[in-house]
Amino acid sequence: MEDGSSDDSAAPSSTTISRHVFEDDAGESVFTISIIENMEEDYGLYVWPCSIILAEYIWQQKTRFSGANVVELGAGTSLPGLVAAKLGANVTLTDDANRVEVLDNIRRVCDLNKLNCNVIGLTWGVWDTSIFNLRSTIIIGADVLYENSAFDDLFSTVAFLLQSSPGSVFITTYHNRSGHHLIEFLMVKWGLKCEKLVDGFALMPSHKASNLSGNIQLAEIVLNCDPVKETSLVK
Ligand SMILES: C[S@@+](CC[C@H](N)C(=O)[O-])C[C@H]1O[C@@H](n2cnc3c(N)ncnc32)[C@H](O)[C@@H]1O
Numbered sequence: 001m002e003d004g005s006s007d008d009s010a011a012p013s014s015t016t017i018s019r020h021v022f023e024d025d026a027g028e029s030v031f032t033i034s035i036i037e038n039m040e041e042d043y044g045l046y047v048w049p050c051s052i053i054l055a056e057y058i059w060q061q062k063t064r065f066s067g068a069n070v071v072e073l074g075a076g077t078s079l080p081g082l083v084a085a086k087l088g089a090n091v092t093l094t095d096d097a098n099r100v101e102v103l104d105n106i107r108r109v110c111d112l113n114k115l116n117c118n119v120i121g122l123t124w125g126v127w128d129t130s131i132f133n134l135r136s137t138i139i140i141g142a143d144v145l146y147e148n149s150a151f152d153d154l155f156s157t158v159a160f161l162l163q164s165s166p167g168s169v170f171i172t173t174y175h176n177r178s179g180h181h182l183i184e185f186l187m188v189k190w191g192l193k194c195e196k197l198v199d200g201f202a203l204m205p206s207h208k209a210s211n212l213s214g215n216i217q218l219a220e221i222v223l224n225c226d227p228v229k230e231t232s233l234v235k
Helices: 049-060 079-086 100-112 148-164 181-189
Strands: 016-023 029-037 069-072 090-095 118-121 138-142 169-175 192-199 216-223
Touching (some): 049 169, 069 079, 079 090, 100 118, 138 148, 148 216
């Protein structure tokens, strides 16, 4: 799955290139995505386990992603978005507009894999012009729910993007560290609901799962269009 080998020809010093193989049902390699990582640097320059699980889910849902308009939030090294692009999706990869080194690395990784993606700075909870032009059928985000103080900003951006494209869905993988209470509360607050919740490890081939650890969930979140139930206080 990932060999973590060094390849100085394509990446600046102090970086490594990991290779992520996607296989057919017979276990034959179909394609490989190469990712430039830098362990000494930022959160966004490392392939987090949530990203490996989301990338595998996208690969398994290939017909759904082919031709879709996909936006990845907090893309970091962008493995899930690159798999979507490989499957024929039109992909926009985004990360914090202030993290220039992460955005530069995303562009390098696209070039390395010869994949043509749009790369833009998109900071959660900030309403720059770039966000108003995005029309995504599928929004993805791996390990973007890791810092409680940023959850509200992330959910405000997700709610905005879902409202901009009726019928769209947000697919995210996250470490379930303290139960779903905060995520459930924020979904209600932002008018969202969870349509599907699966154990991330359950969808992984066993040889890939054995390299990962944690309690990782995959959720599909949509706008909640159910009518609000009115409760009468006056009897
Ligand atoms: C834990 S890393 C996950 C990176 C990648 N998705 C993965 O799973 O390998 C979190 C990512 O969110 C990005 N991020 C953090 N705060 C952000 C914000 N306020 N707006 C946009 N991106 C943000 C970071 O730059 C980083 O790339």
